[in-house]
Structure formats: structure tokens, C-alpha cells
Amino acid sequence: xxxxxxxxxxxxxxLAFAASAGEVYFQGAADWEPPPLYxxxxxxxxxxxxxxxxxxEPLFVYLPGPGDTIPSGVFAGRDRxxxxxxxxxxxxxxxxxxxxxxxxxxxxxxxxxxKDVWCTFVFGYLKNWAIWNYLEAIEIPDDYTVxxxxxxxxxxxxxxxxxxxxxxxxxxxxxxxxxxxxNVPSSEEPNKTxxxxxxxxxxxxxxxxxxxxxxxxxxxxxxxxxxxxxxAADKVDFDGVxxxxxxxxxxxxxxxxxxxxxxxxPATRRDITEAILNLPGMRLATPTDLGGFCLAFNLRxxxxxxxxxxxxxxxxxxxxxxxxxxxxxxxxxxxxxxxxTDYATGLLExxxxxxxxxxxxxxxxxxxxxxxxxxxxxxxxxxxYKKGPDGIWEDSQGNDLKFSLVCHAxxxxxVIAIDDIAxxxxxxxxxxxxxxxxxxxxxTSIRAGNFELCMExxxxxxxxxxxxxxxxxxxxxxxxxxKTVDITAIDILGPDGQPVDTTALVDELGATFDLExxxxxxxxxxxxxxxNLLVLPFVEKRIMIFHREGVRVTGWPALDDPAWLLAPGGIxxxxxxxxxxxxxxxxx
Amino acid sequence: MKILIKRxxxxxxxxxxxAFITFIVVxxxxxxxxxxxxxxxxxxSGLDFETAYKVAAxxxxxxxxxxxxxRLAVYVKRLLRGxxxxxxxxxxxxxxxxAKALPWTAFVVSISLLLSFSLGVVLGTVIAWKxxxxxxxxxxxxxxxxxxxxxxxxxxxxxxxxxxxxKWFPTRGAYDVGLTPGFNLRFIGNVLHHAxxxxxxxxxxxxxxxxxxxxxxxxxxxxxxxxxxxxARGLKDRRIVVSYLARNSILPLITGLAISFGGMFGGSILIxxxxxxxxxxxxxxxxxxxxxxxxxQGLFLLTIAATIIANLLADLIYARLDPRVRLER
Numbered sequence: 001x002x003x004x005x006x007x008x009x010x011x012x013x014x015l016a017f018a019a020s021a022g023e024v025y026f027q028g029a030a031d032w033e034p035p036p037l038y039x040x041x042x043x044x045x046x047x048x049x050x051x052x053x054x055x056x057e058p059l060f061v062y063l064p065g066p067g068d069t070i071p072s073g074v075f076a077g078r079d080r081x082x083x084x085x086x087x088x089x090x091x092x093x094x095x096x097x098x099x100x101x102x103x104x105x106x107x108x109x110x111x112x113x114x115k116d117v118w119c120t121f122v123f124g125y126l127k128n129w130a131i132w133n134y135l136e137a138i139e140i141p142d143d144y145t146v147x148x149x150x151x152x153x154x155x156x157x158x159x160x161x162x163x164x165x166x167x168x169x170x171x172x173x174x175x176x177x178x179x180x181x182x183n184v185p186s187s188e189e190p191n192k193t194x195x196x197x198x199x200x201x202x203x204x205x206x207x208x209x210x211x212x213x214x215x216x217x218x219x220x221x222x223x224x225x226x227x228x229x230x231x232a233a234d235k236v237d238f239d240g241v242x243x244x245x246x247x248x249x250x251x252x253x254x255x256x257x258x259x260x261x262x263x264x265x266p267a268t269r270r271d272i273t274e275a276i277l278n279l280p281g282m283r284l285a286t287p288t289d290l291g292g293f294c295l296a297f298n299l300r301x302x303x304x305x306x307x308x309x310x311x312x313x314x315x316x317x318x319x320x321x322x323x324x325x326x327x328x329x330x331x332x333x334x335x336x337x338x339x340x341t342d343y344a345t346g347l348l349e350x351x352x353x354x355x356x357x358x359x360x361x362x363x364x365x366x367x368x369x370x371x372x373x374x375x376x377x378x379x380x381x382x383x384x385y386k387k388g389p390d391g392i393w394e395d396s397q398g399n400d401l402k403f404s405l406v407c408h409a410x411x412x413x414x415v416i417a418i419d420d421i422a423x424x425x426x427x428x429x430x431x432x433x434x435x436x437x438x439x440x441x442x443x444t445s446i447r448a449g450n451f452e453l454c455m456e457x458x459x460x461x462x463x464x465x466x467x468x469x470x471x472x473x474x475x476x477x478x479x480x481x482x483k484t485v486d487i488t489a490i491d492i493l494g495p496d497g498q499p500v501d502t503t504a505l506v507d508e509l510g511a512t513f514d515l516e517x518x519x520x521x522x523x524x525x526x527x528x529x530x531x532n533l534l535v536l537p538f539v540e541k542r543i544m545i546f547h548r549e550g551v552r553v554t555g556w557p558a559l560d561d562p563a564w565l566l567a568p569g570g571i572x573x574x575x576x577x578x579x580x581x582x583x584x585x586x587x588x
Numbered sequence: 589m590k591i592l593i594k595r596x597x598x599x600x601x602x603x604x605x606x607a608f609i610t611f612i613v614v615x616x617x618x619x620x621x622x623x624x625x626x627x628x629x630x631x632x633s634g635l636d637f638e639t640a641y642k643v644a645a646x647x648x649x650x651x652x653x654x655x656x657x658x659r660l661a662v663y664v665k666r667l668l669r670g671x672x673x674x675x676x677x678x679x680x681x682x683x684x685x686x687a688k689a690l691p692w693t694a695f696v697v698s699i700s701l702l703l704s705f706s707l708g709v710v711l712g713t714v715i716a717w718k719x720x721x722x723x724x725x726x727x728x729x730x731x732x733x734x735x736x737x738x739x740x741x742x743x744x745x746x747x748x749x750x751x752x753x754x755k756w757f758p759t760r761g762a763y764d765v766g767l768t769p770g771f772n773l774r775f776i777g778n779v780l781h782h783a784x785x786x787x788x789x790x791x792x793x794x795x796x797x798x799x800x801x802x803x804x805x806x807x808x809x810x811x812x813x814x815x816x817x818x819x820a821r822g823l824k825d826r827r828i829v830v831s832y833l834a835r836n837s838i839l840p841l842i843t844g845l846a847i848s849f850g851g852m853f854g855g856s857i858l859i860x861x862x863x864x865x866x867x868x869x870x871x872x873x874x875x876x877x878x879x880x881x882x883x884x885q886g887l888f889l890l891t892i893a894a895t896i897i898a899n900l901l902a903d904l905i906y907a908r909l910d911p912r913v914r915l916e917r
Contacts, residue, residue: 033874034866036688037678045625046678128643187642200679219866220761244760247861247870250744251760258752258759439623443637462630480630480637 023239024586026553028575029255029264031246034219039202042167043123048206050243051217052165053572054224055107055208059086059098059117059146061577062162064465064565066354066515073561074583081158082577085112085166085209093153093513096161100144104231106169107213114140115170119177121148123168126186126195130464131160137182155513159464169207173198211236211580220245237585256282256546263547265571270335273544281548283556286336287564288350289541290465293334293414294458295324295405295421296481296535299489300449310395311452312490315379317533321369322376323428324421330539333417337539342370346474346529347467347522348459349540355467356519357526365523366530373428393429402431406446407455409436414455417538421453446484456481458537462569467518468510471525474534475502485534492532494524502528543567545574555584592904599900606892611663614884615656621676621879663885673886677878682886685871690853692762693860693867696783697852700790705845707791708798713834715799716806717825727803731796740858743789747862750785757785760864786863790856794848801844806837839910843902850898854891 032038032049041047048055060081063070070078081089085104090097104112121138124131134154139147148161170177176194186195205214211232212224222243226236244260246252252266256276268276276282297311297320298304310316321344330339338349343366347357362368380393385401388394393401405421407414415436422432432453437445446454458481461469473479477488487502494500502525509521545567549556557563557578566574578584626641645651666673673682715724734742751759763769763778809815810833818828853868860869868887875883 033678034870036684037675037680044679128639216765218761218763218765219870220864221765223765242765245864247864251862251864254744254747254752254759257748258755260759439627443623443627447637478636 024237024552025240025242026238026575026579027242027244027260027262028572029244029246029252029261029266030222030572032217032222032243034245035217038217040204040206040214041198041201042206043127044199044201049217050222050246050572051206051212051214051224053210053570053576054212054241054243055206055210055214056165056167057084057208057210057576058162058165059100060084060089060158060162061566061573062158062465063562064159064461065351065562066519070562073563074557074578075563075581081162082581084580085117086161089161091157094150096148096150096157098146098148098161100146101231102144104209105229106171106209107207107227108169109229110169110171112166112209113143113170114146115143115174116168117146117166119170119173120164120166120168122177122180122182123173123198124164125182126180126191126198128186129164131163134160153511153513155511155518156464156466156468159466163464166209172203172207211576212241215240232580235582236579238579259548259551261546261548262551262553263545263571263575265543265545265567267336268544268546273336276546279548281551283547283549283559285545285547285557285559285564285567286542287545287567288338288348289543290348290462290568291460292337292340292348292458292537292540293417294344294456294481294535294537295320296446296454296456296485297533298449298452298454299485299487299534301489303452304450310383310401313383314533315383317536318367318369319376319379319383320425320430321533321536322372322379323430324424324536324538325371326536326538327371329417329420329424332420333413334539334541336544337542339539340537342368344369344530344533344535344537345526346459346471346535346537347526348461348470350542351467352526355522357523361523362530365527369533369536376428387429391429392431400431401429402433403452404433404435405453405455406435406437406442406451408439408442410439411455417455447480449486454484456484456535458535459540465565465568467522468506471509471522471529472506475525475529476506477503479506481535487534492528492534494528495531500528543571545571550587552587553584554587557583595900595903599896602896603889603893606896607667607889610885610888610892611660614881614888615659617879617881617884621881625878667889672889673882675875675880675883675886677880677883682883685883686868686886686890689866689868689871692865693852693869695779696786696865696867697790697856698849699783700787700794701845701848701852703787704791704794705798705841705848707795709802709834709838709841711795711799712802712804713806713829713837716803716810716837717829717833719807727796727799731800734793734796737793738858739789739793739856740862742792743786743859743862746785746789746792758782762866783865786859786865789859789863798841801841802837805840806833809833809837812836839906842906842909843899846898846902846905847895850895851891853894854887 030050032051033046037046038049039047060083063075063080063082065080068080070076070080075082083101085101086098087101088099100114100117106112118138118140121131134150135148136151137149139149141147150157154160168177176198179190179194181190184191186192211227211230213227215223215225222245224241224243226233226239230236244255249266249268252264253268253272253276255261256264259279273284277284297317298309299312300309303309326341327339330337340349343362345352345357345362345366347355353359384396385393388400395401405418407418409415418434422434425432445451458473459470460473474481475487476482491499492502505521505525509518509525512518512521545564547556564574566577622641622644626637626644630637630640663673671681671683672686675682675685711727715721715727718724747759751757758781762782763775767775767778769775815828815832818832854872857869857873859865860867861873871883872887874880875887
């Protein structure tokens with residue numbers, strides 16, 4: 001018995017000594033499937049979870065923005081394509097050639113070569129990766145060169161290349177990759193069988209080339225250790241990464257308040273945010289989340305009940321816009337977001353200026369829809385509506401203006417938004433009946449036109465981070481929000497007052513290489529978006545990245561540093577890039 | 589013996605009917621299991637919704653157009669082989685998931701149940717015996733308060749106070765990462781340290797209910813002649829309380845305890861989520877959130893079967909404990 005006690009004390013002492021010897025772990029929070037569901041195959045659900053950006057790497061990390069060079073911040077003057085597994089590239093209209101880094105090894109010690117990149121993108125074909133909409137073929141002339149050959153020239157080559165990480169080593173997955181037929185859809189043989197086999201493959205732990213290797217995963221913690229053979233091991237000053245499992249935001253707030261995290265990004269209420277920011281060294285960066293919320297109008301010939309549709313009338317939509325205090329709405333539903341209060345350009349509010357859509361340009365060229373209920377009342381009066389004795393606007397037949405406004409039941413911020421809109425419009429004199437629908441039927445129902453007013457996404461550039469994607473959402477006939485409102489149901493007018501084919505303009509923007517031409521097209525489309533007011537944007541989502549400076553980690557970029565734009569779509573991409581690029585390090 | 593066989597047969601039949609109803613209900617739950625993942629793909633990969641939906645459907649291998657009768661046949665076939673189901677999302681056997689999760693839930697919940705039951709019985713007896721003492725309103729008020737408070741609030745408060753502020757207990761998990769599970773003092777100590785707050789949450793939530801139930805039962809026993817006779821015989825209070833009052837009052841609570849043991853197989857979604865505890869509750873929440881029909885059916889059936897069996901055992905035990913009760917033919 002005493003021997004056991006002595007042993008235990010000695011072991012604890014050893015642990016304490018090891019800890020004091022300077023082992024430094026970065027601590028974050030993320031989600032994953034706990035054992036026995038966890039496995040290391042990124043192809044199947046439950047595969048990798050929060051280890052993703054620590055274990056895997058892309059060819060390049062792309063910092064979004066116009067031009068080729070990062071203008072400011074910790075990466076000022078650098079190419080927007082920050083090298084990782086690729087060291088350089090040749091970008092031509094026909095092909096994008098990536099020259100790979102040599103002396104890179106996978107976590108199991110096998111060398112990394114072009115075949116691994118090929119294997120990854122072949123599996124990407126099975127998973128319908130967006131790059132395959134542009135890709136004709138992928139060639140590997142030698143072990144360290146990969147040629148991405150385009151179907152037609154695309155200005156988004158860099159984004160597409162940087163969008164995906166290299167996940168599947170050829171020496172493990174090659175036997176399946178060799179069987180994939182790139183000429184048939186993934187749902188047909190032989191690809192269907194390959195997909196099925198891949199989904200059932202469970203190698204326990206992910207094997208990557210990244211700076212950290214997965215050591216252990218439990219239901220509550222994930223432990224990653226520094227990969228000693230990592231190609232930039234000398235720059236990574238952390239001995240490992242501890243990830244605390246993110247079951248819900250409340251729990252992560254607790255971790256932050258308890259000082260357990262070096263960085264975390266839960267959406268947080270204002271009062272909790274203030275409490276967290278009281279911790280020594282705690283800061284809050286709020287980069288864009290590459291998307292925003294809008295109120296969408298149904299533009300179809302009739303409303304779902306067969307009644308004539310007043311939303312087809314531009315002045316009617318404008319009246320609604322003037323009647324809603326968008327600043328109040330944004331504050332109520334998503335306080336940490338960036339309110340969109342004056343215009344409706346269809347662009348990300350935080351990034352539009354860098355693409356030429358500046359405040360000055362908007363003031364000179366666009367209709368301003370800032371909150372003005374009197375203007376709203378004038379517009380309705382012009383359209384023949386009048387206020388009834390009960391304060392509710394009536395049409396010429398004496399019917400009250402009354403509409404339903406639907407949102408996704410699972411989006412709590414949208415639920416708050418529809419209540420706020422209903423309350424504001426009721427005060428103005430329009431009755432709004434808020435309604436929530438389960439997520440499983442929400443999108444299909446609104447895309448089928450089964451709504452009067454609804455909540456939608458706007459200016460989304462998920463995975464792309466370019467105004468083309470933002471504008472495509474609403475102005476291209478295949479864009480998701482465009483389908484919801486049905487832009488084909490009305491004439492969208494250009495500056496000359498004539499109908500304009502916005503789909504063609506968006507396609508043109510997606511095909512032009514000339515930056516000046518891109519800017520001109522973006523301005524034109526922003527004008528069309530604003531003046532036709534197909535939707536009313538009111539807030540841009542921002543990610544709340546809490547991080548502690550000078551406590552365990554130091555060197556974090558300034559809060560307005562564009563480097564934070566690496567966060568959307570992969571917060572840990574920020575952290576790993578900061579480590580690999582020697583931006584952050586442990587406090588000495 | 590005949591009665592036992594009959595009762596067991598009825599229990600098995602009930603389980604079979606429950607399995608069938610569970611299957612029908614789960615399969616008709618509104619919603620689409622593929623949807624959530626499709627939306628995730630839209631937001632991470634830049635795919636449009638239709639493409640993302642197709643990809644997700646293929647990844648899950650789920651065919652919403654497969655006839656219900658065919659799905660039922662597969663389900664029954666698996667059940668007859670002792671297989672509770674197959675998670676379509678994780679492509680894993682539900683039995684395998686339960687084997688990993690159940691021990692943790694059973695560990696925490698059984699300790700909590702025994703603790704809360706024992707405490708509740710003692711408190712209930714005391715407040716029934718001394719009805720005008722200060723303890724009566726305190727316990728009754730506490731029981732009403734905990735009954736009105738969701739269990740996750742208690743869990744959250746304990747987490748904030750003892751784990752985050754005082755740092756006496758770990759905030760999460762079943763044991764420290766890096767520790768190798770084994771039957772040794774260090775591991776057992778670590779597990780108990782991690783289980784302390786979940787156990788406390790369960791116990792604090794349940795003890796008031798048991799105390800009130802015991803009080804109710806004890807108050808009715810207090811009016812019995814044999815209590816009066818015991819008092820008249822001049823027996824000591826302690827003996828009357830323990831041997832006459834508590835022993836007879838506890839009997840009606842046995843059924844409740846047995847059913848609670850059966851119900852523990854479902855774990856507690858919220859408490860386990862807050863403490864990141866790897867029990868059944870977490871998997872239940874995942875199955876419900878992701879509409880994983882296979883996992884939902886398996887977990888529901890396990891919980892229902894456990895409750896029915898516990899109920900059967902309670903009946904049998906009750907008959908043994910109380911000679912006045914005989915199993916009916």
C-alpha cells in the first residue's frame with residue numbers, strides 16, 4: 001500500500017517536473033465525435049473534427065481581398081497565397097501549376113509527393129468539390145509538380161486551389177483513388193462503390209502533414225503533439241495543442257471565463273462578452289463571417305394564397321425598407337454583427353470598400369434607405385394605400401396590409417429578427433405574422449415560393465471570399481437567394497431604366513481577369529442590387545474570436561489586421577498559420 | 589413459477605410492441621436527416637444547396653424513398669440477432685456505441701440514484717416524524733425548487749462555482765486526457781474526481797423528490813394502528829422510526845426506484861452535455877439532433893426495455909418484500 005502511495009507521489013512529482021520543464025500547449029475549443037464514433041478518415045462523417053487545421057495543410061493559404069498583395073498587417077507585402085505545401089505557382093489562363101515543397105513527410109513518416117495531391121483532388125471529385133466545376137484535369141508531371149488544367153480560364157484559380165486541404169495520402173488511399181473514373185458522376189459505378197468503401201474505412205487517427213499529430217481523443221479532450229519532422233518545426237514554438245470539446249456555447253463561455261482557452265470563438269451575448277473581456281489580456285477580434293442576413297421579398301406573380309403580390313412593386317419594397325430601423329434590428333438579433341443601415345448593395349459591408357464600393361461612391365450613386373417612416377408612408381400613399389382608423393395601412397379595397405414572415409426555426413437570431421421586424425412594422429401600420437419552420441422543410445419551402453416575406457442569407461462568399469460569390473447569391477438565376485425571391489419573375493432594371501440580364505453580368509464578373517473591369521462590374525451589380533431592392537440586407541455576420549494576449553500566448557495580430565480574414569470557414573486556419581509563420585508564440 | 593413466466597411473457601410482448609411503435613414514430617419524425625449536413629457543406633465548401641444535398645445523401649447512404657415495410661424488415665431482422673440498430677450517420681453499430689457509453693452513465697447515475705434515494709428516504713422519514721420542525725418547510729421548499737429548476741441549471745451553477753471559480757473539480761470529461769485507463773488507484777481517483785460534479789447535479793436534483801415521496805408515504809403509515817401500538821408499548825422513537833415507520837413507508841418507493849434505474853439507460857442529455865461526459869445522454873442528443881433514425885431507434889428501445897424490465901423486477905421484489913402483496917394470477 002505504502003509503496004503504491006510513494007509511487008503515485010513520485011509520478012505526480014515527475015508530471016509536475018515535466019510541466020515546469022516548459023511544455024507549452026496551445027488551448028482551444030472545437031467539436032468532434034467522441035469515441036467510438038471518432039475515426040481518422042476525413043472522407044466520412046465523424047472523421048477528424050477539431051483536429052482538421054492542426055493535422056492537415058492546404059497547398060496555399062489564401063488571404064482574401066483585391067489584388068495579389070496583402071496591403072497591411074502582419075503579412076503586409078506578402079502574396080495573398082501564403083505557401084504551405086506548395087512553395088510557388090504559375091498562374092496562366094489555361095492551367096495553375098503548383099510547385100510542391102520538398103522534404104515534407106506525413107505523420108507516419110512517408111514522403112509527401114504530387115501523388116498525394118492528385119489522390120486528394122480525385123476524392124474531391126467524389127465529394128463534388130467546387131473546383132471540379134472548373135477543372136478539366138489534374139496532372140502530375142513529376143513528384144513535386146501539380147498542374148491543374150482548367151476547362152476555361154477562371155479568375156478564381158487561387159481561391160479554388162487554396163480552398164481545399166491535402167487530406168488523403170496516396171500510400172494509404174491510392175488503391176481507391178486509382179479506381180475512380182473522372183468521367184462519370186460520383187453516384188455511378190465504379191465511383192459509387194469506391195465511395196461506399198471509403199465511407200466504411202476507419203483508420204482510427206488522421207494522418208496529415210500538418211504541424212501537429214493527433215495523440216489522443218476522448219469525449220472531452222483532444223491532445224495533439226508537435227510533429228517533430230514538420231517542415232517548419234523550427235517556427236512552431238508550441239509543444240502541442242489541447243482542444244476542449246465544444247458541446248455548446250454555454251460550455252465554451254465557461255472555459256473562457258475560467259481562463260482555460262488561449263482562443264475561442266463562441267457567439268456570445270453582450271453581457272457575457274463584457275465579463276470575458278474583463279479577464280487580463282483578453283481581446284476580441286471580429287472578422288467577417290462571409291455572409292449576412294436579409295429580409296427577402298417574394299417576387300412571384302402572386303402570393304402563395306393566389307392574391308396579387310404587392311412586393312413586385314419596387315416602391316412597395318422601398319416603403320418596407322424605409323419603415324424598418326435596420327440598426328435596431330441588427331442590434332436585437334445579432335449584436336456583434338456589422339449593421340447594414342443605409343444601402344442594399346448585396347456586398348459584404350466590411351469588404352465592399354476594398355472593391356471600390358466606398359461610402360462616397362454609394363452616397364453619390366445609390367438610393368439611401370436609411371430609416372425614414374415618413375418617406376415610407378409617402379411611398380405607400382403614392383401607391384394608393386391609406387391608413388385606416390386603427391392605424392393599419394389598407395389597400396384600395398379596404399383590406400389591411402398583412403403578411404406572414406417566415407424563418408428557419410433553428411436559427412435563434414432569425415427568430416429574434418422576425419419578431420423585431422413584426423414589431424417595427426406593426427408600429428408603422430403593417431401587420432406581420434411571424435412564423436418559424438423546421439430547418440428540414442424551410443429551404444425547400446421558400447425556394448418553392450411558399451412564403452410572403454422570409455429570412456435569407458445575403459452576400460455569402462463561403463469558400464470563395466470574392467464579391468462574385470456575394471452578388472451571385474441574389475443576382476444570378478442559380479443563386480440560392482435569387483431562387484428564393486425568384487428574380488426571373490420581374491424585370492430587373494439597369495441604370496438606363498431597361499431590363500438587364502444580371503445573370504450574364506455575374507457570369508462576366510466570374511470570367512474577367514482584369515481587376516479594373518472586376519471593380520466596374522461589381523459597382524454595376526451593387527447599383528442594380530440596391531436600386532431594385534430584391535432583398536433588404538440588415539446585418540453582416542462577424543465571428544467573435546476571443547484570444548488572450550500575454551498570458552500564455554503572445555504576438556496576436558492587431559484587431560483590425562486583415563490576417564483575421566483567414567478565420568471564416570476555418571478558425572484554426574488562423575491559429576496554425578500564425579504559428580507556422582512565427583506570428584504567435586508562447587509567453588517566455 | 590407460472591406467474592413469473594406469464595409476467596416475463598407480458599414484459600417481452602410489451603417490449604416488442606414498444607419496438608414496433610418506436611420504429612413507426614421515429615421513421616415518421618418530421619424532418620430530413622440529410623439536411624443539416626447539406627447546409628454544413630453549403631457553408632464550408634461553397635456548394636449550392638442542391639449539390640450539397642446530393643453529396644450528403646450519398647455520404648449517408650440514406651434513401652428516403654425506401655419502402656417503410658422494407659426498413660421494418662431490416663430492423664426486425666437485426667433485432668432478432670441482438671443488434672439494436674445501425675447508425676446511418678456514423679456507420680457504426682448501436683451496440684458498439686452503447687457498450688462505450690453505458691458504463692459511464694450507469695456509473696454516474698447509479699451512484700446518484702443510490703445517494704439521492706438514501707438521503708431522500710432519511711429526510712422524508714424525519715420530516716414526516718417531526719412535522720412541525722424547521723426541516724419540513726426547508727425540505728419541502730427545496731424539493732419544490734429543484735422540481736421547478738431544470739437539471740442543466742443546477743449543473744451549470746455547479747460547473748461555474750466549483751469547477752470554474754474555485755477550480756476544485758475538472759470542468760469536463762470522464763478522466764484526464766493522457767491518462768491510461770486501468771484498474772489502479774490513480775485512474776479510479778481521477779474518474780471519481782471527474783464524476784463528482786455530474787453525480788452532485790443528479791443527486792441535488794433528485795433528492796427533494798424522493799424526500800417528498802417518502803414523506804407522503806410515511807405520513808400515511810403514521811396513522812396505522814401498529815405505530816400507535818408501538819408508541820403505547822413505550823418503544824423508543826428511534827426504533828419506531830427505523831423498524832416500523834421507515835421499513836413500511838419505503839415499500840411504495842421501491843417501484844419508483846426500480847423504474848428510475850431503468851430510466852437511467854437514457855442518461856441525461858443536458859447534464860452530460862454540460863460536463864462533456866461520455867454517456868448515453870450525449871449520444872441521445874446527437875441521434876435526435878441529426879435525426880439518425882438507426883441510433884434513435886436503438887437508444888429508445890434500450891431505454892424502454894430497461895424500464896419495462898425494471899418494472900417487472902420491482903413487481904417481483906415488491907411481492908417478496910411485502911407479504912400482503914401477492915402476484916396476481
